[in-house]
Amino acid sequence: MINTTERDSNYQDLDKMSVQELLVNINREDQTVPLAVARAIPQIEALVKVVVDRMKRGGRLFYIGAGTSGRLGILDASECPPTYGVPFDWVIGLIAGGDTAIRKAVEFAEDNTEQAWIDLSEYAINTNDVLIGIAASGTTPYVIGGLEAANAQGIATGCVVCNSGSPIASLANYPVEVVVGPEFVTGSTRMKAGTAQKLVLNMISTAVMVQLGRVKGNKMVDMQLSNHKLVDRGVRMIMTETGATEEEASHLLEHHGSVRAVIDALKKNI
Known part of the structure; x- marks a missing residue:
């Protein structure tokens, strides 16, 4: 069975479309993403609550992923300190292939099932922490290996995936499944799937920081005054x-x- 994210696009002959047709059709597809995220709010809520609980005990939030998913995790993690004035080790994003992979794809890095736990161990991840695996397909070996190892150590695990019934969702204690359907360009999960993941990560980190008291009213009162x-x-x-x-x-x-x-x-x- 082909994953939803790998199914053929709903649009044919993209190479024959005008620029306006391309933009209108991409936008039409993008408009379906927030609706898919809305359907996953109960799952997101459960995950946020466990992150808040662990972080109130002094725990941290870890993101792991490969490719676009890994970059989105790193982006979300890197924006927490300047936005909310929190320490840089409160939210940590890790990508298959290491920092080099942030800018340039590292071949086959995502296929290593052992590397995620090696990467996480450098931060002494423990049962006070929460690990969220990010993978549009829900099948990335790097993420699977990390979640399996975390589960074995009794660490709370979550995920953000864009296919239903995926191996990663079955491993996570608190799965978030945002099924956005086929991509405009077949299999290009940096598009709708990536947008969905970004929206969910925004929701997770923002809700967590508000719950931890890092916002007063609607203001970022702890933001770093860096410019x-x-x-x-x-x-x-x-x-x-x-x-x-x-x-x-x-x-x-x-x-x-x-x-x-x-x-x-x-x-x-x-």
């Missing part, structure tokens, strides 16, 4: 929250170093 745009955003947050003038807010932010620190300091003085 002028973010400093300006922080100043506006303080002005809104405290009624301070722009000059006062700028001085407070420079003195305390973060929006949260400013707000907490002002509360103590009330």
Whole structure:
């Protein structure tokens, strides 16, 4: 049986389409992705809850994947520290083939069933942590090996896949299956499947960070002030929250170093 992600495209003769036809048809397919994600929300909720539980105990969140899936995990992990001001080892993304594979495909790296656990062991992964395998096909050997080893060690496991009834989903304690159907270009899972995975990872990391108290109201009060745009955003947050003038807010932010620190300091003085 052919996986849904490998089935023939619903569109024929792509090479004969005009640019407008290509764009309209790609967009038409893309519009189905959020609906598929919505159907998986109960599964996503269960996975988020276990991640929150483990991280409240001092655990970490690990992503493993190959190719596009691995890159998406690394992207999500790398954006957590600047967005939420968390340590760089709270959310860790690993890709088959190592850092080289982020920019350039490493041949057959995803076919090694033992390498994921070797990679994870470098971080001393343990039962306080959660491991999420990301694989559009649900069959990637690198991810399968990592989940099997984690399960054997009693580590909570989840996954984000785009086929139903896959080997990876059967291994994960908390599977997330987002079935988006055939790709516009047959088998090109960087398209709808990749978009679905990105949406799910956004949901997981954002919901987890909110639950861990890294957001106040709807503001990123712990964000790293790493450029002028973010400093300006922080100043506006303080002005809104405290009624301070722009000059006062700028001085407070420079003195305390973060929006949260400013707000907490002002509360103590009330």
